[in-house]
Amino acid sequence: xxxxxxxxxxxxxxxxxxxxxxxxxxxxxxxxxxxxxxxxxxxxxxxxxxxxxxxxxxxxxxxxxxxxxxxxxxxxxxxxxxxxxxxxxxxxxxxxxxxxxxxxxxxxxxxxxxxxxxxxxxxxxxxxxxxxxxxxxxxxxxxxxxxxxxxxxxxxxxxxxxxxxxxxxxxxxxxxxxxxxxxxxxxxxxxxxxxxxxxxxxxxxxxxxxxxxxxxxxxxxxxxxxxxxxxxxxxxxxxxxxxxxxxxxxxxxxxxxxxxxxxxxxxxxxxxxxxxxxxxxxxxxxxxxxxxxxxxxxxxxxxxxxxxxxxxxxxxxxxxxxxxxxxxx
Amino acid sequence: xxxxxxxxxxxxxxxxxxxxxxxxxxxxxxxxxxxxxxxxxxxxxxxxxxxxxxxxxxxxxxxxxxxxxxxxxxxxxxxxxxxxxxxxxxxxxxxxxxxxxxxxxxxxxxxxxxxxxxxxxxxxxxxxxxxxxxxxxxxxxxxxxxxxxxxxxxxxxxxxxxxxxxxxxxxxxxxxxxxxxxxxxxxxxxxxxxxxxxxxxxxxxxxxxxxxxxxxxxxxxxxxxxxxxxxxxxxxxxxxxxxxxxxxxxxxxxxxxxxxxxxxxxxxxxxxxxxxxxxxxxxxxxxxxxxxxxxxxxxxxxxxxxxxxxxxxxxxxxxxxxxxxxxxxxxxxxxxxxxxx
Numbered sequence: 001x002x003x004x005x006x007x008x009x010x011x012x013x014x015x016x017x018x019x020x021x022x023x024x025x026x027x028x029x030x031x032x033x034x035x036x037x038x039x040x041x042x043x044x045x046x047x048x049x050x051x052x053x054x055x056x057x058x059x060x061x062x063x064x065x066x067x068x069x070x071x072x073x074x075x076x077x078x079x080x081x082x083x084x085x086x087x088x089x090x091x092x093x094x095x096x097x098x099x100x101x102x103x104x105x106x107x108x109x110x111x112x113x114x115x116x117x118x119x120x121x122x123x124x125x126x127x128x129x130x131x132x133x134x135x136x137x138x139x140x141x142x143x144x145x146x147x148x149x150x151x152x153x154x155x156x157x158x159x160x161x162x163x164x165x166x167x168x169x170x171x172x173x174x175x176x177x178x179x180x181x182x183x184x185x186x187x188x189x190x191x192x193x194x195x196x197x198x199x200x201x202x203x204x205x206x207x208x209x210x211x212x213x214x215x216x217x218x219x220x221x222x223x224x225x226x227x228x229x230x231x232x233x234x235x236x237x238x239x240x241x242x243x244x245x246x247x248x249x250x251x252x253x254x255x256x257x258x259x260x261x262x263x264x265x266x267x268x269x270x271x272x273x274x275x276x277x278x279x280x281x282x283x284x285x286x287x288x289x290x291x292x293x294x295x296x297x298x299x300x301x302x303x304x305x306x307x308x309x310x311x312x313x314x315x316x317x318x319x320x321x322x323x324x325x326x327x328x329x
Numbered sequence: 330x331x332x333x334x335x336x337x338x339x340x341x342x343x344x345x346x347x348x349x350x351x352x353x354x355x356x357x358x359x360x361x362x363x364x365x366x367x368x369x370x371x372x373x374x375x376x377x378x379x380x381x382x383x384x385x386x387x388x389x390x391x392x393x394x395x396x397x398x399x400x401x402x403x404x405x406x407x408x409x410x411x412x413x414x415x416x417x418x419x420x421x422x423x424x425x426x427x428x429x430x431x432x433x434x435x436x437x438x439x440x441x442x443x444x445x446x447x448x449x450x451x452x453x454x455x456x457x458x459x460x461x462x463x464x465x466x467x468x469x470x471x472x473x474x475x476x477x478x479x480x481x482x483x484x485x486x487x488x489x490x491x492x493x494x495x496x497x498x499x500x501x502x503x504x505x506x507x508x509x510x511x512x513x514x515x516x517x518x519x520x521x522x523x524x525x526x527x528x529x530x531x532x533x534x535x536x537x538x539x540x541x542x543x544x545x546x547x548x549x550x551x552x553x554x555x556x557x558x559x560x561x562x563x564x565x566x567x568x569x570x571x572x573x574x575x576x577x578x579x580x581x582x583x584x585x586x587x588x589x590x591x592x593x594x595x596x597x598x599x600x601x602x603x604x605x606x607x608x609x610x611x612x613x614x615x616x617x618x619x620x621x622x623x624x625x626x627x628x629x630x631x632x633x634x635x636x637x638x639x640x641x642x643x644x645x646x647x648x649x650x651x652x653x654x655x656x657x658x659x660x661x662x663x664x665x666x667x668x669x670x
Contacts, residue, residue: 071409104442114441121408121445125432131398132433135405135413142361142387142411149405161425165398172393326443327477328502 006288016056016276019080021305023051049255050077054248057275058182059084061223065231071136071149073129074122076111081152087115093308099315106318127160134166137175148176148234156187158201171208176234178241184249189261202244215245218275336530341514343375345487345528349494352532361388363399364416374454374513396426407447417453420469434503435478449503456509463642471612473505474583481583483507485558487526492535509555523559540587546576549600554580557604564660592625602634604655609637631670634663
């Protein structure tokens with residue numbers, strides 16, 4: 001953890017913990033109205049739900065280097081990235097509950113979160129956010145800012161045409177663009193080795209003559225270091241990068257996924273090396289913080305998450321007729 | 330605008346487009362153009378001719394053959410506050426980028442609850458009639474008109490091309506601006522009078538939601554769009570000699586559609602023929618027929634007539650293609666049948 005500011009490490013811990021706490025609560029809340037018979041359209045949180053438990057290091061280790069002027073586009077599994085980017089947690093939760101107080105007044109939902117105040121967006125089409133980040137990077141360059149744009153994707157998205165078209169454009173135009181590939185081993189049910197011609201997507205950087213980085217073991221500290229270099233390069237007009245991080249998906253592709261494709265022993269072994277617990281231990285061991293101090297941080301996080309859920313649950317639904325608004329401006 | 334100061338020049342469709350783009354780019358630095366061969370070449374159909382020399386490669390950007398990449402990048406840049414104009418060379422190529430167009434460009438404003446604005450103009454060339462066969466001859470008006478969140482326009486004459494393109498660039502919504510290849514006035518295609526017309530030199534807007542009566546008449550309403558408007562006007566001349574006075578409505582805007590102009594015209598003529606260079610099923614002819622059947626049924630003295638491409642891909646051989654694209658002769662026949670009921 002040498003050379004990393006204590007402040008940054010604590011920020012990363014707080015963000016990862018907030019995300020985990022948010023997702024663990026969502027895992028429970030999502031089942032309301034869906035038991036004993038699971039119907040995806042039932043309950044106060046209807047529709048698909050993709051939770052990011054285990055994947056927090058990717059978001060925290062990168063976004064710690066970003067400001068609100070930097071753009072992030074995320075995936076259908078977006079909560080950890082949204083929380084790290086500073087998306088309003090109350091409004092985000094309300095959006096997931098389909099409420100009028102949500103980010104999009106209930107028109108987007110969990111897969112379509114837009115918070116232009118902190119330049120965050122995500123979407124439900126695999127790979128489609130990559131060119132949007134390229135466009136944001138293009139705008140940054142045109143306006144002579146040193147702002148960067150980061151596209152978070154899963155490893156499955158690295159096989160879409162959008163990935164390759166975008167990287168060629170970003171490299172060709174030397175844009176302040178970074179793609180973070182969160183390799184959680186599974187594109188829904190298809191394992192990486194059955195979908196991808198190379199073991200590491202970061203090696204695809206060679207094809208575009210840009211930098212490629214690999215972070216192993218779902219390590220937030222390594223993610224921090226690699227991201228720092230990639231972001232600095234982007235800010236200094238040294239071109240785009242690919243960062244791939246080996247991360248872990250603790251839950252199904254979506255809540256309700258029977259996961260028949262996955263060995264039942266896999267997840268327990270992953271949880272044993274959970275990056276949040278590990279970071280917590282490292283922070284204490286390095287004497288950056290005491291257990292008591294971290295407990296206080298944790299209790300504040302729980303409070304913040306509770307507040308967001310209370311806000312969402314107690315907010316009003318939009319009027320049905322509002323469905324006809326916002327098609328055009 | 331002082332009428333006496335107004336300078337008017339005759340321009341082709343393509344020059345009207347290039348002039349609109351130039352004038353808007355002169356006054357707004359946030360506008361830039363991306364597309365294939367839109368730089369030095371000036372656009373395969375001349376839509377950006379001369380702009381590269383005026384504005385340079387930073388604002389008139391040739392792209393690789395990566396429609397998903399650069400149309401998606403236009404979305405990202407627009408969300409950041411720029412005003413990109415992107416060209417999809419042929420509308421037929423939409424398949425390779427349709428996800429970006431209909432899942433993102435069309436929906437992000439809505440999905441964000443109005444918080445993200447995407448002021449994008451998607452230019453695209455449409456139309457057949459020159460033996461370019463099934464993958465380079467479609468108009469696909471209805472495919473785009475079907476999707477909520479996109480304004481879709483298809484002007485016919487140079488005056489409207491310039492005015493609607495300026496309005497499209499100034500609009501804060503994504504606008505699909507379809508220009509017909511044959512109406513661009515290109516030296517290497519059919520030479521049509523319609524592709525050369527009077528255009529005021531200064532900038533002006535033509536609304537994106539209004540059709541236009543391009544010939545008034547009392548006996549029958551013919552609604553056309555782009556080349557079908559041109560053919561309808563030709564047909565109207567022939568019909569006039571036969572004692573049938575046709576009113577021709579140039580649709581101009583696919584979405585939103587100007588119901589009022591069409592219904593008012595049918596209220597006057599009591600007969601309607603809709604002519605489309607797109608496929609018959611589920612298309613413009615069906616949409617307009619449904620509007621008139623449900624909101625103007627009592628105006629009608631005869632069943633509505635529909636002419637469009639009869640649900641086949643557009644064939645290559647001239648004799649085959651001519652058989653499937655509606656023309657003035659087919660319009661005359663259809664109108665004669667309609668008014669004889």
